[in-house]
Amino acid sequence: AMDAIITVDSDQRIVLFNVAAEKMFGCGADEARGSSLDRFIPQRWRASHHAHVDRFARTGETSRRMGNRSILTALRADGTEFPIEASISQAVFGDHKLLTVILHDITQRTRAQEEVTRANDELRELSLAMIEVREAERTRIARELHDELGQVLTALKMDVELFSTKIPPDRADLVEHAASMNRLLDSTVATTRRISSDLRPLVLDDLGLGAAAEWLLEGLAQRAGIAFELKMDPSCAELGEPYASMLFRVMQESLTNVARHARATRVTVRLMREGDDAVLTVSDNGVGMKADSRAKPGSFGLRGIRERVLLLGGKLAIVDEISGGTTVLVRLPVSKRGGSA
DSSP states (O other): OOSEEEEEOTTOBEEEEOHHHHHHHTOOHHHHTTSBGGGGSOHHHHHHHHHHHHHHHHHOOSEEEOSSSSOEEEEOTTSOEEEEEEEEEEEEETTEEEEEEEEEEOHHHHHHHHHHHHHHHHHHHHHHHHHHHHHHHHHHHHHHIIIIIHHHHHHHHHHHHHHHHTSOTTOHHHHHHHHHHHHHHHHHHHHHHHHHHHHOOHHHHHHOHHHHHHHHHHHHHHHHOOEEEEEEOHHHHTBOTTHHHHHHHHHHHHHHHIIIIIOOSEEEEEEEEETTEEEEEEEEOSSOOOHHHHTOTTOOHHHHHHHHHHHTTOEEEEEEOTTSSEEEEEEEEOTTTTOBO
16 A cells, blocks of 8 residues: 555554555554554644544444544654644454554645745735835826926916917917917826826825725716715724725725726715724625626736735625625725724
8 A cells, every 4th residue: 555554453552554654654563563553643632633533433434534624743753743634444353343544644745735825925925015016106106297297287387378468469370379288288287187196196195095085986976977975984094004005996996897887876885994804895786797797808907906905814705786786895904014094
C-alpha cells in the first residue's frame, strides 16, 4: 500500500504497522507493535483522539473519515508534527475487534495551499495599495484641474470680456469673434469641471462622504430624472480613508447601473452603522438584474466594486427584490484601520 496503514486492538494497541507507516513516522514496525497509538498523536490531541476512536468502535459503523476537521495532526518518532488525512474502519475477528487507520501525509499539499493563500494575501494588499495610490493621484490631478487650470480659464474669460468692452461698435466681426471666444471658454470651463469631478469629486475630500453621496444623487436626478432618498448615519458621513473612497465608488457604480439599465423612477441609498460595520444599501424600483448580466464577459463594473469591498474585508451581495428592482448590499468592517475621519 502507498498510504500508511495502522491496525490497533480494542485497547488501541498497535498490532499492524506497514512499510509506508514506517517511512511516514520514522519508526520500525517491531518498535511500533504493542505500543499505544497515542505515541503518534501530539500530546494536546491525545485525549480527544482516543475518545474519538472509542466512540467509533462502539457505533458499529464499517468505516468513516476521522475527525471533524479536514486536516489532522500526527507526530513522527523524532517529535516533528505534520498534517494528515485519515479514515478509520473496523472489523471483528472472533472475540477481537480490530480498528484500521489509513493515513495520508499531506504536508506538500498543505504547504502549497499556504503558499497560494500567502500569494493571494500579498496580491490583495498590493491591489489595495494601488487603489489608494490611484485615488491619491486622481485627487491631485482633479485639484490641479480645478484650481490651476480653472483659474487660468477664469482669467482668460475676464480678459475676453474686458476685450469685448473695448471693441468699437462698428466692428461687428470682432464683437461676434469675442462672443465666440467667450462661448468656447464657457464650454472649456464646464468640460474641465466635469473631468475633475469624474476623476475625484472635491466635495468628497472637502466636505466628506455625506455631502459626496448627496452630490451623486442630485446629479442622478438632474441627468436621469430619478427621484431619490438618502439616509446616512452621522458617524458614516465622517468616515475616513480608505473607507470613504471605497463606499463612494460603490455608490457611484451602483447609481450608474441604475441610470443605464434599471429603468427605475426611484432609488434609495442608506448608509448605517451596525456595531463595527458600515452597511450600505442602494435599492431601486427598476426591472431588476438578470444573473447572467452580473457575469457578462467584458463587464467589470460589478466585479470592480466586489473586489474593492473584498480588499477591505467586506462583503457584497446583489439581491433581486420580489416586488421588482435590485438592492446592492455592502457590509464593511470599519474598526480595524480606524474608520473615523
